Amino acid sequence: MSIGATNARPFLEIKDLAVRFETDDGIVQAVSGSTFSLEAGQTLGIVGESGSGKSVTSLAILGLHRTRSNAKVSGEIWLEDQELVTATDEDVRKLRGGKMAMIFQDPLSAMHPYFTVGSQIVEAYRVHHPGVNKKVARERAIDMLARVGIPQPERRFNDYGHQFSGGMRQRAMIAMALVNDPKLLIADEPTTALDVTVQAQILDLIRDLQEEFHSAVIMITHDLGVVAELADDVLVMYGGKVIEKGAALEVFQNPQHPYTWGLLGSMPRLDREVRERLNPVKGSPPSLINLPDGCAFHPRCPYAGRNGNRSFTEVPELRGDAHKVACHLPSEDRNKIFQEEVLPNL
Amino acid sequence: MLSYIVRRVFNAIITLLVVTAVTFGIFFAIPKAIGTDPALLYIGKQSDPAAIEGIRQKMGFDDPIYVQYGNFLKGIVAGREYSNGPDVTDCPAPCLGYSFSTDQEVTPLLLEDIPVTLSLALGAAVLWLIIGISFGVVSALRRGSFVDRAAMTTALAGVSLPVYFTGLLSSAIFVYALGWLPESNYKPFTEDPGQWFTSLILPWITLAFLFAATYARLTRANMLETLGEDYVRTARAKGLTERVVIGKHALRSGLTPIVTIFGLDLGALLGGAVLTENVFNLRGLGYQALNAIRQNDLPVILGVTLIAAFFIVFANLIVDLVYGWIDPRVRLA
Ligand SMILES: Nc1ncnc2c1ncn2[C@@H]1O[C@H](COP(=O)(O)OP(=O)(O)O)[C@@H](O)[C@H]1O
Ligand code: SF4
Ligand SMILES: [Mg+2]
Numbered sequence: 001m002s003i004g005a006t007n008a009r010p011f012l013e014i015k016d017l018a019v020r021f022e023t024d025d026g027i028v029q030a031v032s033g034s035t036f037s038l039e040a041g042q043t044l045g046i047v048g049e050s051g052s053g054k055s056v057t058s059l060a061i062l063g064l065h066r067t068r069s070n071a072k073v074s075g076e077i078w079l080e081d082q083e084l085v086t087a088t089d090e091d092v093r094k095l096r097g098g099k100m101a102m103i104f105q106d107p108l109s110a111m112h113p114y115f116t117v118g119s120q121i122v123e124a125y126r127v128h129h130p131g132v133n134k135k136v137a138r139e140r141a142i143d144m145l146a147r148v149g150i151p152q153p154e155r156r157f158n159d160y161g162h163q164f165s166g167g168m169r170q171r172a173m174i175a176m177a178l179v180n181d182p183k184l185l186i187a188d189e190p191t192t193a194l195d196v197t198v199q200a201q202i203l204d205l206i207r208d209l210q211e212e213f214h215s216a217v218i219m220i221t222h223d224l225g226v227v228a229e230l231a232d233d234v235l236v237m238y239g240g241k242v243i244e245k246g247a248a249l250e251v252f253q254n255p256q257h258p259y260t261w262g263l264l265g266s267m268p269r270l271d272r273e274v275r276e277r278l279n280p281v282k283g284s285p286p287s288l289i290n291l292p293d294g295c296a297f298h299p300r301c302p303y304a305g306r307n308g309n310r311s312f313t314e315v316p317e318l319r320g321d322a323h324k325v326a327c328h329l330p331s332e333d334r335n336k337i338f339q340e341e342v343l344p345n346l
Numbered sequence: 347m348l349s350y351i352v353r354r355v356f357n358a359i360i361t362l363l364v365v366t367a368v369t370f371g372i373f374f375a376i377p378k379a380i381g382t383d384p385a386l387l388y389i390g391k392q393s394d395p396a397a398i399e400g401i402r403q404k405m406g407f408d409d410p411i412y413v414q415y416g417n418f419l420k421g422i423v424a425g426r427e428y429s430n431g432p433d434v435t436d437c438p439a440p441c442l443g444y445s446f447s448t449d450q451e452v453t454p455l456l457l458e459d460i461p462v463t464l465s466l467a468l469g470a471a472v473l474w475l476i477i478g479i480s481f482g483v484v485s486a487l488r489r490g491s492f493v494d495r496a497a498m499t500t501a502l503a504g505v506s507l508p509v510y511f512t513g514l515l516s517s518a519i520f521v522y523a524l525g526w527l528p529e530s531n532y533k534p535f536t537e538d539p540g541q542w543f544t545s546l547i548l549p550w551i552t553l554a555f556l557f558a559a560t561y562a563r564l565t566r567a568n569m570l571e572t573l574g575e576d577y578v579r580t581a582r583a584k585g586l587t588e589r590v591v592i593g594k595h596a597l598r599s600g601l602t603p604i605v606t607i608f609g610l611d612l613g614a615l616l617g618g619a620v621l622t623e624n625v626f627n628l629r630g631l632g633y634q635a636l637n638a639i640r641q642n643d644l645p646v647i648l649g650v651t652l653i654a655a656f657f658i659v660f661a662n663l664i665v666d667l668v669y670g671w672i673d674p675r676v677r678l679a
Contacts, residue, residue: 062583064579064582064583067582067588069489069490093585093586093587094585095585096582096583096584096585097583097584097585097586098585101583101584102583104576104579104580104583106576109575109576109577110576110577110579110580111577111580112577112580112581112595112598112599113577113599113673113674113675114598114599114672114673114674123584123586124584124585127584127585127586127587127590128585160674160675160678162674162675162678163678173580176580176584
C-alpha cells in the first residue's frame with residue numbers, strides 16, 4: 001500500500017465489524033457485518049432500539065470487550081493508521097481515555113462511589129501524562145470542570161458523584177472524558193438517564209466542546225431528533241446490523257428503510273398530543289441468538305413480501321458513503337409507499 | 347462524620363444496656379419464676395436453712411428484680427459490696443458477682459480466659475482473611491478455571507464440615523499419627539512464645555478453614571458483581587492498567603461487604619469459640635462457658651454472655667465506623 005493510500009484513509013474506519021458473545025443460551029450475535037467510517041471533527045449518529053448493538057459497537061471501538069472472556073470481536077477497526085482489533089492490549093489501553101474517550105448513559109453508576117469526582121478526573125489525566133505532578137493535574141481537572149459549566153469547580157472537585165445533580169454528574173463525566181483532548185469521543189446515550197430539561201443543555205455542551213476540541217463524535221441515541229440536530233452522518237441499526245446509512249439530513253428527510261419509518265413515527269412531536277406522540281414500532285426486537293432468516297426486520301415489517309420482494313433472503317451489507325439501505329423493496333416501490341402510506345401519518 | 351460517630355456510639359451503648367437487661371432477666375428472673383432458688387444453686391442442697399437464708403440476704407436474691415439489676419449494673423460500673431450484717435465482701439468494679447461453683451469472683455476468672463480466646467480468634471482471623479480473600483479474588487478473575495473450581499470445591503467442604511470433625515481429624519493426623527506437633531498445651535505468649543505458637547497452629551488452621559471457605563465464596567461473588575459495575579468499565583475506558591482497575595477500583599468496593607461480615611464474625615468469636623476451644627482444650631471464654639453451663643453456674647454464664655455481647659456490639663460499632671470511612675454515601679447521608 002502506498003503512502004498516499006494510507007493518507008486517504010478516513011479518521012475512523014470500521015470494516016465488517018462483528019461481535020459475538022458465547023452465553024449459556026447460545027451464541028449472541030450482537031453486531032455483524034458493520035461497516036462505516038467517520039472523518040475527523042465530524043459527528044456520526046447511531047440510532048436504533050435498545051438491544052440493536054449500539055453500545056456493543058462502541059465498546060468494540062474502545063477495545064472494552066477484551067476483558068470479557070466470552071466475547072469475540074472480528075473485522076477491522078482503523079483509527080487513523082492503527083488497526084485496533086489486532087493491536088495488543090497494551091496499545092489499545094494507551095489509546096483509551098487518550099486519543100479516544102467515551103461517556104456513558106448513566107453518570108451515577110459510571111462514577112466510582114468511593115472516590116471524589118476530582119480525583120477520578122485527576123486519575124484519568126495522570127495515566128496519560130505520567131510525568132505530571134498532582135498539583136498540575138488538579139489544576140487541569142478544575143479547569144475542565146469549569147469548562148463543562150460546573151459552578152465553583154474548586155469546591156466541587158472534592159465532592160462525590162452522589163452529591164452532584166444528574167446533569168452536573170454528566171458534565172463531570174464529560175470533563176473526565178475530554179481531559180486528555182481525545183480526537184474521538186463516543187457518547188453512548190448521554191442524555192437518556194437525565195431529566196428532559198437538562199438533556200438539551202448536555203447536548204449543547206457536547207456540541208460546543210466538539211467545536212472547541214475539534215474531536216470526532218459518535219453520538220449514540222434512540223432519539224432521531226438528536227441525530228437530526230447534531231449529526232453529519234447517521235447509521236440506523238437493527239438486530240446488530242446497519243440497515244440504513246447516509247448523510248443525516250438525507251436520511252431524515254428521505255428515509256428509505258421501513259424500520260427507519262417506524263422510528264420516525266415513534267418520535268415525539270410538538271404538534272401532537274402527548275398521548276399520541278409515542279407510537280413505537282410494533283412487535284419486539286429480534287433474538288440475537290436466532291436472528292430471523294433474510295431481512296431480520298421481516299417479522300415486524302408491514303411491507304414484507306409486498307410486490308414479490310424477497311424479504312426472506314439475505315439483505316446485502318451496506319458499504320460506501322452514499323445513502324444506502326438494506327431492503328429488498330425496489331426503490332420506486334419504496335418511494336411510493338413512503339409518499340402515499342407513511343408520510344401522511346408521520 | 348462527627349455526628350455519625352456520636353450516633354453510632356450512642357446506639358452501641360443503648361444496645362448494650364438492652365442486652366444486659368434481657369440477659370439478666372433471663373438468668374435471674376426465670377429461675378425465680380419457675381421456683382428454683384438461686385441461693386440453693388450457690389451453696390448446695392445439703393446446707394442448713396440458716397446458711398441458705400444468710401446467702402440469700404447477702405446476695406440480695408429476695409430483692410425485686412429491678413433492684414437486683416440496678417445493683418448488678420452498679421457493680422459493673424462502680425463495684426459493690428455484698429453484706430449480711432457484719433459479713434461484708436467487697437467486689438471491685440467491674441464486678442460480675444461470684445461463681446456459684448468455685449465462690450471466686452467472676453471478673454478475674456474471665457479476664458484470665460480472654461487472652462486465650464483473643465490469641466485464637468485473632469490468629470485465625472489473619473489466616474482466613476489472607477486465604478479467603480486471595481482465593482476469592484483469584485477465582486473471580488479466573489472464573490471457571492482450574493483454580494476457581496478447586497478453590498470453590500474446597501470451600502464447599504470447608505463450610506459444610508463441622509469444627510469438631512476437622513479439628514479432631516487434624517489432631518489425629520498431625521499430632522498423633524505424624525507427630526509433627528506436640529499435644530496442644532497452651533502457654534501464654536508472655537511466658538513461652540514458642541509453645542504459645544505451636545499449641546495454637548492447629549486451632550488456628552481449623553478455625554480459619556471454616557471461615558476462609560465462607561470468605562472465599564463471598565469475595566468471589568462480590569468481585570464478580572463489582573467487575574460488572576459501570577464504574578469499573580469507566581476505569582478501563584480511562585485507560586487505567588488492569589492492575590489499577592482491579593486493585594483499586596474493583597477491590598475497594600468488592601471487599602466492602604467483607605468488612606461487615608468480618609466484624610460480626612470476629613466479634614462473635616471473641617466472645618468464645620466454644621467448639622474449637624473445647625476440641626483443643628484451650629481454656630478460653632468458650633471453654634469456660636461450656637463448663638459453667640454444665641454446672642449451672644449462672645453468674646459465670648451471665649458474665650461470659652455479657653462479654654460476648656460487648657464484643658459483638660463493639661465490633662458492630664467498629665464496622666459502622668469503618669463503613670462510614672470507606673463509603674462516603676454512608677458518611678455524608
Ligand atoms: N457481555 C454480553 N454478553 C452477552 N450478551 C451481551 C453482552 N453485552 C451485550 N449483549 C447483548 O448484545 C445485544 C446488543 O446490546 P447493546 O449493544 O447494549 O444494545 P444497545 O443498542 O441498546 O446499546 C443485546 O441483546 C445484549 O443483550
Ligand atoms: S426487506 Fe422486506 S421485510 Fe425487510 S425491511 Fe424491506 S420490505 Fe421490510
Ligand atoms: Mg446501549
